[in-house]
Amino acid sequence: MSDKPQDAGPPVQLWTRDGFQGALSVVTRPTYAPDYLSVQGPHAPRRAVLQRLTPDDQDDAEALPTTVATSRQGVKLHVSGRRKPMPYVVRNVEADEIHFIQSGTVRFETDVGCLTAGEGDFVCIPRAVAYRYAPIGDAMRSVIVESPSALKLSPPMPSGMLNVARDVKYAEVDPGMAAGGPTKLVLKTFDAENTVFTMPHDPLALGMRLSESVPVWKLNLASIQVHAYLPEGGPPSSFLSSGTGDILMFNLSARPGGRPPVHINADFDELICYVRGPGVWGGVSEPGTLTCVPKGVIHHGPSEDVPEGYQAWLLETRATMRWTPKALAVSELMETGQYGPHPSVGK
Ligand SMILES: [Fe+2]
Structure with a gap:
């Protein structure tokens, strides 16, 4: 299940405050940190079509x-x-x-x-x-x-x-x-x-x-320009926010640059709506797929450099979100490398 890049050195892992705008810690690990075998409880990464x-x-x-x-x-x-x-x-x-x-x-x-x-x-x-x-x-x-x-x-x-x-x-x-x-x-x-x-x-x-x-x-x-620091990529920039800074919204459509680092977002839940292709974004290909990585859950995320293009938006919220029973019923556990279904799904 490992999604570790084959040609890179030891995987780098970030911990960041305030959505990449605050304090930062960078370490390497000998392991691919997003891997998990199983999870119980509500604060888990999930996806829903x-x-x-x-x-x-x-x-x-x-x-x-x-x-x-x-x-x-x-x-x-x-x-x-x-x-x-x-x-x-x-x-x-x-x-x-x-x-x-x-x-x-x-x-x-x-x-x-x-x-x-x-x-x-x-x-x-x-x-x-x-x-x-x-x-x-x-x-x-x-x-x-x-x-x-x-x-x-x-x-x-x-x-x-x-x-x-x-x-x-x-x-x-x-x-x-x-x-x-x-x-x-x-x-x-x-x-x-x-x-x-x-x-x-x-x-x-x-x-x-x-x-x-x-x-x-x-x-x-489609009329919101995407933002990247080339050649690495870097974090996206928000186009909309709340007065208190507890909600940020981003265009997370295809953009050039490197894949995001493995990271922990200390302060924000990350909800991404994959709107449509034509390109496939990692493990996400169905229009209207909602992915959620709760704050403090280690994740990598697919490459956004998809030449065919795709449209997606990201909602970052300091509020900790919980899926309702109706949403849970159509959702599945998600692995946080490529945002596909977790390998345990369907077993
Ligand atoms: Fe993230």
């Missing part, structure tokens, strides 16, 4: 997206697979939301305007902005990240990684939206039970926009 999960909202239009991971700090991940429009409006009063469109085309109507998102788009809906969405066509899939701390675009430099003027698209007022009739408004809170207002009209109907800034935007993964 999200297409194997049927979200609650796929067949029940009234349902909310299905939660796949949670944390004590309120950072959450959900999956949505609507075939029909949301018959209600949601306002998340605890967290900002990033909706990543894995497949399909989705129209969002929000408190501040409308936008249509396609495959590969991140859509940002900050805390307390009400919204609903609907597939254009008969299906969609999205992965939703909830962050209690406010999220903002935070590339390393004002230009270079992002072309904000060209690629960030903001919600726009649709003057054709009717005032509508009685509408359910669901306030999402930390409670097990949501709070539901019944409004006399559609709360998303708008007149005109008077402010300059628009808090709801979209940005496509």
Whole structure:
């Protein structure tokens, strides 16, 4: 099962704080550190092909997206697979939301305007902005990240990684939206039970926009430039972060440079969504595969230098994430060399 490079010297291993930005220790070992024989307990590396999960909202239009991971700090991940429009409006009063469109085309109507998102788009809906969405066509899939701390675009430099003027698209007022009739408004809170207002009209109907800034935007993964220190590669740089620095998001698509070192990320869980090929990323080839290496678990990771190209994004979170039973049911233990199923799977 060893994934030790054949032509290298003794394997180097890093321990890093603050996601490669803080304290660092480098040692060599005579062994390939990511190898493990078995593991018991919740803090284990896992992978899941999200297409194997049927979200609650796929067949029940009234349902909310299905939660796949949670944390004590309120950072959450959900999956949505609507075939029909949301018959209600949601306002998340605890967290900002990033909706990543894995497949399909989705129209969002929000408190501040409308936008249509396609495959590969991140859509940002900050805390307390009400919204609903609907597939254009008969299906969609999205992965939703909830962050209690406010999220903002935070590339390393004002230009270079992002072309904000060209690629960030903001919600726009649709003057054709009717005032509508009685509408359910669901306030999402930390409670097990949501709070539901019944409004006399559609709360998303708008007149005109008077402010300059628009808090709801979209940005496509493919328009975020990747960052590498050639020839070695080096750590990626985040394009989005929370105000408290407890969430970082990265474009982890194919890029030139060397393979990551064997390392321990002391402060962040690493969740990677492999979006699509054509290239295969190590042991990951199925679109919509979610991998998770919890903080403090030693890992290597596949080479990102894949000439055929692939698309992926990385969520780093200081919150320790736990898969929900529904996600566990479609997940499997993962080896942390190439991120394939662990050799013990299926035995
Ligand atoms: Fe890592």
